[in-house]
Amino acid sequence: MIRLSRKSDYGLVALKALRGLEPGDALSARELAAQLGLPGDMTPKVLARLAQAGLVESSMGKAGGYRLARAAGDISVAEVVRVLDGEPGLAPCREGILECNRIETCDIKHPLDNLHQEVMRVLQGMSIAQL
Amino acid sequence: MIRLSRKSDYGLVALKALRGLEPGDALSARELAAQLGLPGDMTPKVLARLAQAGLVESSMGKAGGYRLARAAGDISVAEVVRVLDGEPGLAPCREGILECNRIETCDIKHPLDNLHQEVMRVLQGMSIAQL
DNA sequence: CCAACTGCGACCGTTCTAGTCCGAGTTTAG
């Protein structure tokens, strides 16, 4: 609960390493992994997802690698988490399998949603630049 | 991520049902389960943990059951979650197994902790009475 | 004494996650 998966953790660290890179440069997944001490084959996966979400750009080929697609200040923690961990969702009563109670749609759903939005607002307020 | 386990969910719903109970009364786990549509044998477990944490009181015997140990306004969501899901902890880099990086103690740990505190502050600010 | 309840621990099955492996496509260097 309120716990980042390792993917999100790795993603944040990687993005942090990627900021402060010269405009033309790029870092390969392998370099990042070695430099940050991340598990070798996990890093490409994380970066790939970030790339297809448009948070980083990738260049193929021999001197390829990754670089931030936007300014570090324009990438929020919330966005990274959403990409790597999927859309959050406070309670698991949405799969349609369970109906919780039949009384309305869960007594506590509404206030819990407010809570969730507040939490997301906090995550939204922090950018990669501030790490 | 930012996701309540079902235990916490059940706990919150149960506490909500327990508030608005006459001072002398008590609800048995079975009654609560039936009334809320929770899985039968899960409810005693959740309530037992809440009881040993001092959030609810239990009375044994034939007419036994559970009731709130404090006013609903004095029980925060954060407390319930902590009891049922364990102490949160934003990132899983504490087990001592991994050292993340050797550079200091994780570049992003500090700002992430701030974030975590803010989230907890949000949870702390909402009580059972407000559900 | 009996019935109904809590309390607590042990026990499975399932699901999610971390992590690894492998093949295919792409670009640059020589």
Add this chain to the structure above:
DNA sequence: CTAAACTCGGACTAGAACGGTCGCAGTTGG
């Protein structure tokens, strides 16, 4: 044109966490 270095994407395995169930011991009220 060939080879090397890199990204891309899916498939696959192992392990942990979680939800859920069962059974027994202790306790209280009729």
